[in-house]
Amino acid sequence: MSHPPPRRRAFTLIELLVVVAIIAVLVGLLLPAVQKTREAAARAKCQNNLHQLGVALHHYHDANGFLVFSRGPTQPRQASGAAHRRNSDPRGNEDTISGLVYLLPYLEQGPLFDQISGGTFMDGTVPILPFGMPRDFAQQYPPWQARVPLFECPSSPRSPEYPDRRPYNGRRNYVLSFGDRIQNNHTSTAHRGAFGFNSRTRITDITDGTSNTVLMSEQGGNADAADFHGLAANNRSGMNTNPSSCLATVTSGRYTVPVMSARPMTSLWHSGLASHVGFNTVLPPNSPNCINENWGDGWGLMSATSYHAGGVNVLLGDGSARFVPNGIDVGNSSAPEPATGPSPYGVWGALGTRAGGETVGSY
Amino acid sequence: MTALARLSVLLTAAAGCGGGPEYAPVSGTVTLRKQPLAGATVVFSPDGAAGARPATAVTGADGTFKLQTNLPGGVTKDGAVVGAYKVTVSKFVPPKGMTEAEYAKKVAAQDGTKPHSPDSDLPPRVEAVPKEFSDLAVTSVTVTVTAAGPNEVRIDIP
Numbered sequence: 001m002s003h004p005p006p007r008r009r010a011f012t013l014i015e016l017l018v019v020v021a022i023i024a025v026l027v028g029l030l031l032p033a034v035q036k037t038r039e040a041a042a043r044a045k046c047q048n049n050l051h052q053l054g055v056a057l058h059h060y061h062d063a064n065g066f067l068v069f070s071r072g073p074t075q076p077r078q079a080s081g082a083a084h085r086r087n088s089d090p091r092g093n094e095d096t097i098s099g100l101v102y103l104l105p106y107l108e109q110g111p112l113f114d115q116i117s118g119g120t121f122m123d124g125t126v127p128i129l130p131f132g133m134p135r136d137f138a139q140q141y142p143p144w145q146a147r148v149p150l151f152e153c154p155s156s157p158r159s160p161e162y163p164d165r166r167p168y169n170g171r172r173n174y175v176l177s178f179g180d181r182i183q184n185n186h187t188s189t190a191h192r193g194a195f196g197f198n199s200r201t202r203i204t205d206i207t208d209g210t211s212n213t214v215l216m217s218e219q220g221g222n223a224d225a226a227d228f229h230g231l232a233a234n235n236r237s238g239m240n241t242n243p244s245s246c247l248a249t250v251t252s253g254r255y256t257v258p259v260m261s262a263r264p265m266t267s268l269w270h271s272g273l274a275s276h277v278g279f280n281t282v283l284p285p286n287s288p289n290c291i292n293e294n295w296g297d298g299w300g301l302m303s304a305t306s307y308h309a310g311g312v313n314v315l316l317g318d319g320s321a322r323f324v325p326n327g328i329d330v331g332n333s334s335a336p337e338p339a340t341g342p343s344p345y346g347v348w349g350a351l352g353t354r355a356g357g358e359t360v361g362s363y
Numbered sequence: 364m365t366a367l368a369r370l371s372v373l374l375t376a377a378a379g380c381g382g383g384p385e386y387a388p389v390s391g392t393v394t395l396r397k398q399p400l401a402g403a404t405v406v407f408s409p410d411g412a413a414g415a416r417p418a419t420a421v422t423g424a425d426g427t428f429k430l431q432t433n434l435p436g437g438v439t440k441d442g443a444v445v446g447a448y449k450v451t452v453s454k455f456v457p458p459k460g461m462t463e464a465e466y467a468k469k470v471a472a473q474d475g476t477k478p479h480s481p482d483s484d485l486p487p488r489v490e491a492v493p494k495e496f497s498d499l500a501v502t503s504v505t506v507t508v509t510a511a512g513p514n515e516v517r518i519d520i521p
Contacts, residue, residue: 060433228437235469235488237404237455242499245453248404248419253437256421284435294485295473310436326435334408334417334449334499 033040039155039308046153046173046218046306047313047321051176053216054152054319056106066202067215068099070176070195070271071186086362093132096297098153098272099195100335101131107150116143116270132270144270145169153267155307156220156229167188172269175219175279175302179352180345182282182337183240186274186299190339194317194354195278203317205354208318212360214351217279217304217314221266229305232262232275239290239300243282243345244333246290246301255288263296265289273297279304282337282345282350284330285312314351324348328363372513387508389418389430391516395450395492399426400454400520403492407506408499418443441507442510450504452518454496455488496520 011019061067073095104113117130120143132141163190179193191199194206194215206213221230228250236257238245249257260275268276275285275291279302291300304324306312312326331346342358343349350358389407395398403422407430409415421430425433431438457466469485490497496504496518 112502235455235485237453237488237490238406238451239498242406242408242451242453244408245404245419245451247417247433248406248421248431250433250437250439251431252439258467258470286435286437288433292487293470293473295483332409333387334406336499 018282019078019256032342041314042154043308046155046308047323048217049153050174050216050313050315050321051319052107053103054315054321058319059216060103061203067194067197068102068176069197069272070099070178070277071096071207071274072099072198073097074129078196088113093129094163096272097131098270098277100172100174100269101276105150107148109146109148112143112146112148129345130149144268147171148269153220153306156218156266157222157307170220170267170269170271172276173219173221173266175304176216176277177214178274178278178280178302178354179354179356180280180282180337180343182243182280182299182301182350183323184299185278185280186297188299192343192353193280193357197272201354206317207355208350208353208358208360210322212329212351213317213354214281215315215317216335217285218308219266219302219305220305220307221264221278228253228255228262228286228288228309229267231255231259232265232291232293232300232302234258234291235291236290236300239292242334242336243301246283249290250288260291260296260298261362263293265302273304274299278302281343281348282330283333284328284348285324285326311318324351324363329361330351375480384415384444386432386442387445387510387512387514389506389508389514389516391430391518393422393426393428393518393520395520397519399424400452400492401426403452403454405430405452405518406453406499407443408451409444410449410505414510415444415446415448417447426511442514445508445510447507449499449502450516450518451497451502452485452492452504452520453490453498456491458486458489461486478502494521510512 057067074093074097099329116132120128142183151172156173176195177193181192187197191196194201198277233249249255273296283301283303285304287303289302291298304312311323313321314324315321328348329346330348333343335344342356343353347361347363350360380399393403401422401424405420405428407418418430418432420430422428430443432443457463494501496502506516
């Protein structure tokens, strides 16, 4: 006698759908939390990098008696006394070496520094002078293609290497402070901030106090050629006479005027060109950039930018990393750039100057 | 009252109690020697008022502009904060004897694919607007933006 097969207990479709829906809700709750945690971790790393760079700057100061310049003549040129000379010699660097290069030995990048300072070969055959060659040849010159982890902030989306143009290598998300110096901040030796052309600032020159003076900031990049991060509006008027005119270049964070798209800012860590090495404390953090360009060698307004919500991390002269909100007091953004004396650009401007004589309010 | 209506009342109330500055739309026209001035930067710089922000615009082909206030972080508000402003108009053009197209060609040639040669340097651009309108220190154009409006500004530069 045959029995009917025992009825198997199974999930109904409804039960299954309910379970799937519950899982979906849980994932929906969890995923944003994971994303937030990732950004918090990235932000902590970006801040830690700044602190490490601060330690390196102080070690360099201990060894040499002064801080690195933002841009300066290399050793052979320095001996001859000529400064900031442009030339078409492909073997020299047109006095555009970045101060970050001199920090390499203090960032456990000694071998890379030795390769740069010893001179090497382009395309494996053409001898290159010590401290390398200009920006235009990064493709053929191996040291400039190196990636230095401490120069990169993981919050910034991606290296703007523009593969359709030239491989502008050397990703770099940290910049040195020009203070509120705007006009000719690529070659001026009348420094307002801690860094500038051949600046060699001593800690004792920072008379505003090291805890009241910014040394470095973050700079965010973007591969999008209209995004305000990482690119600059080109050849604008009023940059040093009325800095707020630079705000006219964007709508909702996108440039509506021509930009220097061939030269993304957050690249070329070896380059001392103003737009590749520095920032100024004039427009609030996360503002657009405006540069008077000539072969990438221009001066102007380079903003501190980041992808952290609401502000940027900065490094102070005492080696501490602080978060500066976008809403920091920037005083009168329409004031012309001062030659001497206190900064008209509020707490942000006062943090930038090394000897402006301001009292720095809270931020 | 339905729940939806209640919610919309609540949201409207919340939007009204932000306590932030009040923005009003501002538009206008710029002419230079009786011709519409295109591509000029118009800057409204706060005249004394604390907490006010500069408002800016770039003029279109017909010389008209709509003012915007750009806040940090890529946030753009239409119009300007209600208050008094000094107004400047500025436009950089290539130096004498050079057209905008010739200048753009020179810029494009600097893409970094060739070594630098001194004769390929860009000459600095020059201001096309007289100092009386382009320099904040001497400009006589002042505008008070009101909440009621209409904030229509006409700037005729001789």
